[in-house]
Amino acid sequence: MDSPITIVDTEDENPTETPLPGLTARQALTTDQATTFRLELRSAVSNTWVSHPNWASYGVVRQGRLGISYREDGSESTLEASTGDCFQVPTGVDHRFEVLGEEPVICLAAFVGSGPLFELVDDPQPAAEPPQVASRETFVPTAKLENLTRLMAFPEAPVQQVIGHAEGQIASEWHHHGDNDVCGYLIRGAGYVDDGSEEPKLASTGSWFHIPAGVVHRDVNPRDDEQDYVLWLTGSEPRIVYESDGE
DSSP states (O other): OOOOOEEEOGGGOEEEOOSSTTEEEEEEEEOSSOEEEEEEEOGGGGGOOEEOTTEEEEEEEEESOEEEEEEETTEEEEEEEOTTOEEEEOTTOOEEEEEOSSSOEEEEEEEEEOSOSOEEOSSOOBOSSOOEEEOGGGOEEOSOOTTEEEEESOTTSSSEEEEEEEOSSEEOOOEEOTTOOEEEEEEESEEEEESSOSSOOEEETTOEEEEOTTOOBEEEEOSSSOEEEEEEEOSOSOSOEEOSSOO
16 A cells, blocks of 8 residues: 655755745645744844744754744743754744854744744734743653653643654554644654555655654664654644554
8 A cells, every 4th residue: 555654855845935034944744734844044033023823833943042032021031942942932922033152043843823924023012822942851751652752842732742762673562643643853863654554665864754643553763773853743632542553
């Protein structure tokens, strides 16, 4: 059977125009529930206020130090996210990004919603729900899968953002993710999603992947090298449904 799993490699990302000076966006995955991007921010982005009118964004910083500023109680507040930290910006929040340091900031991000992605803001308003930043020491375990370490950044958020790790030569048990679409990015290593297909597609470092809702599968690392990845699950509970086999 043909596999429903999608793999998008770095060279297949699509450049996307944005109204923000200093922001380079490359679109990777588009599903009914989310769109994922690789974002590179340079210092010119720092003076521009923006909103995502009908989108919430969830990201992880892969390089550099990112400032996220927003209005609160008549003043401006700024959160800092460093390499390895996760962030989320709720729908419609006026904010601006700032590059803190000399090197550009590179982020991987999932936007969940619909409509225009960016709207420039001349008069930023106070945030009804402020952005958040989480570092690894505040991540909490999510539902267990055999042979995998999986931590989530924002346990109460509508989208579950997971930072995962696998040792070499392992496979998880069979499972699916209910009504959750799963978008992911392989930070390090290689692996494939075994959905019963004769020739499952191999993802390697820098690959994006999409697992549609309800697809029974197991996560496999066929190599000796360890594996690190980030996931965005964009549905509702339960996030994992265990299956006795691959049927």
